[in-house]
Amino acid sequence: MLYMETAIIALIIVLTGYITHRSLSTKIEDGLKELDARLALAITQLVENLPLDMEGPNPFQVMIMELVKSKISLEPKSYPDQATDGKFISNNQ
Numbered sequence: 001m002l003y004m005e006t007a008i009i010a011l012i013i014v015l016t017g018y019i020t021h022r023s024l025s026t027k028i029e030d031g032l033k034e035l036d037a038r039l040a041l042a043i044t045q046l047v048e049n050l051p052l053d054m055e056g057p058n059p060f061q062v063m064i065m066e067l068v069k070s071k072i073s074l075e076p077k078s079y080p081d082q083a084t085d086g087k088f089i090s091n092n093q
Helices: 002-048 059-071
Strands: none
Touching: none
């Protein structure tokens, strides 16, 4: 008879744990969905209300930008050939 009572108590504990787990997981999932919605709303409001009265670049920044653009070429770079021993060979030969 002791085994039967132990089995019933164990079954009750397992079922209670399962029900508690399901309840908690549902509450956590609902909480995360609500948090996600609130964060999305806050980010949307923040982006929509950003002040867009930014000043343009100063002349020094424009000069640096033009310098960088002139140094970047769109042509593919040529690299030196490599010999079978791993050393680079010059293209002048």
